[in-house]
Amino acid sequence: MKLLKCIMVLLLLSSLSPIKAQAKKTYKIHTVAFYNLENLFDTINDPTKFDESSPIMELKTNRSKVYKEKIHNMAKVIADIGFTDTHNTPALIGVSEVENREVLETLINDSLLYKKDYGIIQYPSPDIRGIDVALLYQKNLFIPISSSSHELKIYDDNRKRVFTRDQLLVSGQLDGDLIHIIVNHWPSRRGGINSNPKRIAAAKLTKHLVDSLQIIDPYAKVFIMGDLNDDPTSPSVKDVLKTKRKKTKVRFKGLYNPYENFYRNGLGTTAYRDSWSLFDQIMMTEPWVDKDFSTYKFFKAGIFNASYLTQKSGQYKGYPYRSWGYEGFTGGYSDHFPVYVYVIKEIK
Numbered sequence: 492m493k494l495l496k497c498i499m500v501l502l503l504l505s506s507l508s509p510i511k512a513q514a515k516k517t518y519k520i521h522t523v524a525f526y527n528l529e530n531l532f533d534t535i536n537d538p539t540k541f542d543e544s545s546p547i548m549e550l551k552t553n554r555s556k557v558y559k560e561k562i563h564n565m566a567k568v569i570a571d572i573g574f575t576d577t578h579n580t581p582a583l584i585g586v587s588e589v590e591n592r593e594v595l596e597t598l599i600n601d602s603l604l605y606k607k608d609y610g611i612i613q614y615p616s617p618d619i620r621g622i623d624v625a626l627l628y629q630k631n632l633f634i635p636i637s638s639s640s641h642e643l644k645i646y647d648d649n650r651k652r653v654f655t656r657d658q659l660l661v662s663g664q665l666d667g668d669l670i671h672i673i674v675n676h677w678p679s680r681r682g683g684i685n686s687n688p689k690r691i692a693a694a695k696l697t698k699h700l701v702d703s704l705q706i707i708d709p710y711a712k713v714f715i716m717g718d719l720n721d722d723p724t725s726p727s728v729k730d731v732l733k734t735k736r737k738k739t740k741v742r743f744k745g746l747y748n749p750y751e752n753f754y755r756n757g758l759g760t761t762a763y764r765d766s767w768s769l770f771d772q773i774m775m776t777e778p779w780v781d782k783d784f785s786t787y788k789f790f791k792a793g794i795f796n797a798s799y800l801t802q803k804s805g806q807y808k809g810y811p812y813r814s815w816g817y818e819g820f821t822g823g824y825s826d827h828f829p830v831y832v833y834v835i836k837e838i839k
Contacts (some may be wrong), residue, residue, distance in 0.1 A: 492701070495575070495581060508679040516837055516839065517838050517839075518784070518835045518836060519666065519835065519838055520576070520790070520835045521577075521579070521581075521666075521833070521835075522572060522573030522577050522579070522580070522581040522831050522833060523581060523833075523834060524569075524572045524581040524585070524673075524829055525584065525585040525674070525772075525773055525829060525830050525831075526568065526569065526586050526587075526771075526827070526829035527586070527587045527588050527770055527822075527825055527826075527827035527829075528586050528825060529826050529827065530545055530547070530588055530622075530815060531561065531565060531586075531598070531669065532545040532546070532547050532590040533591060534555055534558050534589055536548060537621065540590075540620070541619070542590060543783060544740070546815040546819070546820070549611065550618055550820070557709070557819075560824070561814055562594070562601055563603070564823070565598055565684070566601035566604050567603055567606050567802065568795070569604060571582065571616065571833050572795045572829055572831050580604065581831065583626065583627070583628050583629075583632075583633055583665070584628075585624065585659075586624065586626075587656070587675075587717060589622065589623055590622060590627065591621075591623070591624055592611060592613050592625075593614075594789045595611045595625055599611065599684040601668050607629055608629065609628060609630070610629075610630050610633075611625060611626075612628070612638045612661050613625035613626075614640035614657060616640070617642070617655075618655055618656050619654045622676070623656065624658070624659050624676050625659065626659060628671060632666060634663065635662070636659065636664065637660070637663075638662070639659075640657040641696060643655055643656070643657065643658065643678075643692065643696050644692075645688075645692050648685070653678070653689065655693075658693070658700065660673050661674070662704075665787060665834075666787070669711075670712045670834070671712065671713045672713075672714045673697055673701070673713065674716055675693065675714045675715065675718070675719060676720045677693040677717065677722055678688075678690055678693060678720060679719045687726070687727075690720060690725070691726065693719075693727065694728065694731035694732055695731055701713055701715070702831035705776070709775060711778070712775070712778045712787075714774070714775050714779075714832075716775070717771070717772070718827065719771075720770050721768055721770065722754055722768055722769050723748050723750045723769055724754060724755075728748065732746050733745065733749055734747065734748035734774055736751035736768055741777045742777065743779055744776070744777065745776070746774050746775065746776060747774065747776075747777065747779070747780050747789075748772060748774045749774040750774075750792065751771060754769040755796060758794060759794075760827050760829075761826055761828070762807075770827070770829065771794075771830045772830060773792065773832050776834075779834075784837040785836070785837060786836055787831075787835065788834060788835060789834060791832065792830070792833075793830070793831050793833075794830055795828060796811075796828045799812070802823070807826075811824070811825060811828050812824050813826035815825075
């Protein structure tokens, strides 16, 4: 704990240059994040998707202007996540609610991000609205080795197929360290308690992916991130993934969820009817939380809820400043706050 406290103080003074601890230990730091981009659609009607119901397609005028502003707003948030402590944008960031690869290409070429040379990993999903998950990565920091999209097959009460988002699995090297990232956007809560089995099924698919990685390497370093539409204490997370809220309680092949403590302290990433939920989470396998910093390890988790991301007035004062309202584009950002973790590694 003394080492971590020392590093925490030094992080506040750090830049891209290595962190130097009092014991003459030097560390590198990166941000890994997730952000629900709230209906990031383009202005073109795709006849193969139900995108005509998207907020931007419902606008009668100024679609191109709004699209550019929405893109720039998303780029600003991504550029700011973790920047105060690391003086860099996220090395890796999972995103959800994106229509296609084209909107992501526009995003990473925004003036705030293009110098970072982000790569994109994205697969079209069968979601009825046509929204996907994706992973953005800085090419000079992360080298993808493999990626795959995993279909979630769920059904309604009439045994009719419900088409939802695939789960994205990416394996690669972060500064030479082999890591794995699973990006999720689990089924919505539409239907109330009757929707719970859909997210239970999503959690089982995620668990299957983790198990598959751990069969190959029991010490696989895996991040599970996404908008789960469930809280850290929901059955899908606690009973299926069997996460722990304390690092000391995580056993071999177990999962640590730092966001459970945030939730128990009343914090959230999205709000509805004056109630906060913490649907956006980043969980990790046990090797991320041991004390051997010769490879990248978890250091700290956070919710990026900067002041400008919060609604300042009106009925939804204090809520995330969302992009879309009843009257169209609000000039805001997203109805979710992003989440992030810092990873650090000792360098000789």
